[in-house]
Amino acid sequence: MGFKENQLLTNSEPHRKIVSVPKKPALSESGVLDSFIDVEMEDDVFYNDQVNVDRQLSYEEARKEVKTLCEIRKSYFKKAALEYRSKRYGVAAYLSDVGHNLSDKIKEANIIASRYIFNNRNKNNSCMLMDLHGLHVKEALLFVKERILFLKNVKRRSEDPPKGFLKIITGSGRHSSTGISKVKKALEIFLKKNNFSYRKLTDGTLELKI
Template identity: 30%
Template sequence: MGIVKSIFQRDASGDDTGNEKQVLTVNRYPQYQISDPSPSTNAHIERLRAKANDHRQQYRDLSGRAKEAYETGYKAAAHTLSQQAHANKKDMEDANREAVDLLIQQQQESINQGEVDLHGFYVDEAIDCVRDVLNQHRQGDLSARHQLTIITGKGLHSTDGVAKIRPAVIGYLMKHKYTYTLSPGVITVDLQTDARPRPAGNEQECCVIC
């Protein structure tokens, strides 16, 4: 199930009209939970990302120890360490999923109006989000729009200044034959045609930014 479906299923009062669990109403991490989405939401997202990173490091450490224990014949210990590693992996995924829910909820109205901002997403999350928003628009579940504006940024804050989300999104749009145009930090998708995409815009700019 797509990452944004549970958000789109909620009605104006915040109630969930489907079977999806409302992440924001479940106090799974009381030491991190903030009761009302507000300007402090960004700080909450950062804490969730930090929590996920801690669990990722624990997962890697425990996985390595489990492998070492197994190779040296301590299979019972290896099994225990492996279980602990997978528990940390699940906690990592849960924290990241909650962060994504918050990122999407922040811009729900903008998404309804045909604009999605991918700042703060990891690459896989960004692709999932784009896929689900495009599907929602095509199915008519969101406000009728002729185009979707995807804000990818220029990758200036990426590792080594190399954009990751922008080329990944372009690759997804090409694979699924969307028509789109490029401009600095933005991709505009034509929702009226399924023709093979023909990027428009300055070709030199595309080479530098994509």
């Protein structure tokens, strides 16, 4: 039984137990990542709103740490595979564990990067306008959910709550490889699933009634 790069060895009995690393979720027929649209209104919002975004960051700069960590993790998995083929199972198990442990750091770096990207895009916008350009699908949905919960809370507690509709810019996807905006499609599924009334203003803009 061979060890592949997308597999991890467990610490116990490394020569016997191999655990597959989750692969990237497959695209549904609509072109939306199925696992990424599974964001419920009841889920915890895990973004830290206190991330310092005083300096301007490009998309590439914000995602740079994530890219670096992913490359490091990949290198550990490759080394683990080579060690396993050489029957050095203990070393292979150690290397694969190190690679696996980087996943939490990658997740944290992505959260920070997404907050930089979102806040820099929206720093001059009112609370009734959101620009989701530069965000991954799940990140975009969580920011929308966060804003909806915030506006509902303000509406409930304030004597003079924001009026009108929440305008959400998703982009039309013209610059994507498929020509389809995954964020837009996922957002529409999310809004329908949670019974929100909305309308399309343009190919890349939705207007939501809070």
